[in-house]
Amino acid sequence: DTAVSQTPKYLVTQMGNDKSIKCEQNLGHDTMYWYKQDSKKFLKIMFSYNNKELIINETVPNRFSPKSPDKAHLNLHINSLELGDSAVYFCASSQRRGGPYNEQFFGPGTRLTVL
Amino acid sequence: AQSVSQHNHHVILSEAASLELGCNYSYGGTVNLFWYVQYPGQHLQLLLKYFSGDPLVKGIKGFEAEFIKSKFSFNLRKPSVQWSDTAEYFCAVNPSYNTDKLIFGTGTRLQVFP
Structure with missing residues (x-):
């Protein structure tokens, strides 16, 4: 009954x-997010989708491509991985866009290590 | 660019001590404010939030925060910490110019010793 799940860990x-x-x-949320948490624990938003539509696309290398097949799923594909991509990536969701609905629920995170 | 500052990077306390973690933001307009906690090895969880109304907000596990608009601050408090409060604490701001976005502070690591 996990609310927001990510694979792999x-x-x-x-x-x-x-x-x-x-x-x-x-x-049953409409909006989903990807965050990157660096080694200093700083959390920065990368992307956000609302009902499968991209609404936030921060300054992220185009090697990163989010895909939302439906509003319950938001996947992150990373091409040509670099050392600097090593981080913990968190997925989150909120009921709707913006304001009081922007209480975000976070997944457990994916620790990516690039050697 | 808007920013959120958490000046206490690392706080060490003994059990039963009182806690206050600072959070200041740089945006002058209407904001929604949040405190999240990340226990070791776990995901972020919401402690409390402020959208409007009473500027003193009570959250889970005995935490509270006070929104002082004139100081652009949203400090987190707990009168008596426990060992289980050891965690990373993040302040986040949702500015009215882009209500889709949460801007996080750099976090404060709290260590509580028995």
Whole structure:
């Protein structure tokens, strides 16, 4: 009955590889997010989708491509991985866009290590 | 760019001590405010939130926060901490110019010793 789930929990890979992280929420929320948490624990938003439509696209290398097949899923695909991509990636969801509905529920995170 | 500052990077307390963690933001308009907690090895969980009304907000686990608009602050407090409060605490702001976005502070690591 996990609200926001991510797979995998840990991902170790070589530079140059392509990898994907999956996220699913069973809360019936309309809006989903991807955040990157760096080694200093700083959390920064990367992308947000509302009902499968991209609404936030921060300054993120175009090696990162989110995909939302339906409003319960938001996957993150990363091409040509670099050392600097090592981080914990968190998925989150909120009931709707903006304001009082922007209480976000977070997944457990995916720790990506690029060697 | 709007920012959120948490000046206490690392706080060490003994059990039963009182806690206050600072949070200041740089946006002058209407904001929604949040405090999240991240226990070791776990995901972020919401402690409390402020949207409007009473500026003193009570959250879970005995935490509260006070919104002082004139000081652009939303400090988190707890009168008596427990060892189980050891965690990373994040303040976040949702500005009215972009209500889709949560801007997080850099976090405060709290260690509570028995």
